[in-house]
Amino acid sequence: MSRSPHRLPDPTDPSELPILHVDMDAFYVEVERKRDPSLVGRPVIVGGSGRRGVVASASYEARASGVHAAMPTAQARRLCPGAAVITSDFSGYVEASSAIAEVFESVTPHVEPIALDEAFLDVSGAHRLFGPSPQIAWHLRDAIRDAVALECSVGVASNKTLAKLASEAAKPAVRSTGPEPGIGVRVVCVADELEFLRAHRAEALWGVGPVTLRRLHEIDVHTVGDLAAVPLERLISAVGTAHGAHLAALAQGRDDRPVHRGGIPRSISHEQTFEFDLIDADLIRGEAIRLADAVASRLRAHGLSGRTVTVKVKHPDFSLRTRAHTLDEPVQTGTKVAQVAQRLIGTLDLGGGIRLLGVAMSNLTVSILEGTASGGTEADAAAVDEDSAQPSAPLQLAFDLGMRSDADPARSGDADRGPTGDSELDLQIADALDAIRDRFGRAVIAHGSAALRGGQPGERRWGR
Structure with a gap:
């Protein structure tokens, strides 16, 4: 702060x-x-x-x-x-x-x-x-x-x-x-x-969106000067107590919000609006894997892990549904994020197809590398990271990130827990992915069915 x-x-x-x-x-x-x-x-x-x-x-x-x-x-x-x-x-x-x-x-x-x-x-x-x-x-x-x-x-x-x-x-x-x-x-x-x-229009102020603007117009408020002249009681009756007090303060030039230094973000997310509604379950599954991989990649790039996975689905009629699940332990690999995301998607009615799919990770914490956790230097930590990016034996990337019997708590009698953390193999795969992408670009490698769709989230961020 x-x-x-x-x-x-x-x-x-x-x-x-x-x-x-x-x-x-x-x-x-x-x-x-x-x-x-x-x-x-x-x-x-x-x-x-x-x-x-x-x-x-x-x-x-x-x-x-x-x-x-x-x-x-x-x-x-x-x-x-x-x-x-x-x-x-x-x-x-x-x-x-x-x-x-x-x-x-x-x-x-x-x-x-x-x-x-x-x-x-x-x-x-x-x-x-x-x-x-x-x-x-x-x-x-x-x-x-x-x-x-x-x-x-x-x-x-x-x-x-x-x-x-x-x-x-x-x-x-x-x-x-x-x-x-x-x-x-x-x-x-x-x-x-x-x-x-x-002299500014009322919509220039933070917090004045289309709904608030319409309500302000109903009480003949069009500029910030108009807003400053409106009695507080009338403003509150139009837009609500908290929002009215907030706008009244801004109209008087009062804004006590401090500058917050950059720190841990509240969440990391990726979403995709599709050119045509997705109905096929395999395609939706592939998109979930692709988005989860992108979210996990950004988590690792920022040295973060997260515990809460959220999926967002927008239907063709523009109705929006979200589901979230909080894990017992923080994770940062695409495998774990995708497993939870797919389970959450499975709780939604997708019969009419989906227009948009999003995956987010929140409840974030800073990841601690072994070298620093045990009192080592930053150089030690970097060496640990570099070594882990080069597994000693070839690794086959998981093509099925779905709810397999060996990874699905629901099938093992513990439906409420979900995956409890990243496995060593998942972490090694993630490090290998990061090393390859850092050297050759993000598009050269992807998880299983996610590779069937061209590009990475963010490359076509605003709809295909």
Whole structure:
């Protein structure tokens, strides 16, 4: 958690404003343009390319035609028929995001990632080394450009809400004649907060989604200024007690949320929207294995294990069902995650087919390698990991991750327990998979029936 400033900033002095919000400009699009310079200057859409694909990001040229994130790709194509539609390997975005995170951490340890392309920073302890807050913002822009050749916009303010809105105000603008460069850094002094804030539409505030916005419109609230003028009792009657109090505080420029340093994530998940509804049980089983393997791979990459497996199924009528099970011991291998996921899927009615399947792992803990657990050095731990990635005897990967009699507690008289932990063989297989993928790429090897489907989760993250 971030440290609180020792004193409030001078209302007219921006130098010690503690919070920065950094947001990359058209991040996915610009990463794709780095890979393929022929895309520069053209309208570009990044997202799913199939009939159920959605837009993840659009270039400013495409936005001028009305294209925006979360729009169905088919609709985006109609609005901007000349756009290049890119469905890409997600790993390139992760790599760029990691390099950007290193820039953040070179300035302050108080970094709260929000997504691959944005983060909050508390720079209240960085002024002695890097100067006033606006100077830090410009330094970050230059350092990110040097590191990854990408542009960002930075908001500087006294709290998260204002910093987020400020970064948006610093971004390039969409014009019918083409993109108009933004100012890059927007600073909101304390004395100017209310004037800056109240000119925004109400939906600019966190927590104002379509349902809340409709209720606000019913009481004639359209801007943050309107919201600030509404009596609290009337606001509460419209949106509820907790939500009303929250929005009233934001409308007055009050946001006490600290910047939380990056730590153990709450969950790790992968999901897939299918181009056509899946009905065949074997195909659904293969997808569960593939998604479980991807989740487990990310767990190991972050040095984590998890105890709670959750599956999410969306039916053709868009109804959503979830099931979860908590294990006695944390696990980090695809075999165990898939076993539990398949059991949970088996409790759901899949007769009408499924539109989307997701697998998540939560209740996460840091995994401890043998070398560090017994008091060894980091070098010892690395050696243990490297050795375990090269099993002494050839290993045949498990093609059947289903509920076999030797692995199914339900068939052994203990239906409530589930798998209790990763076996040594499962861990060796996982380490071998990681070593092969690190060297040759993720697509070269997969578990059994999961290999029948091309690509890895994340490569077509926004629908086929």
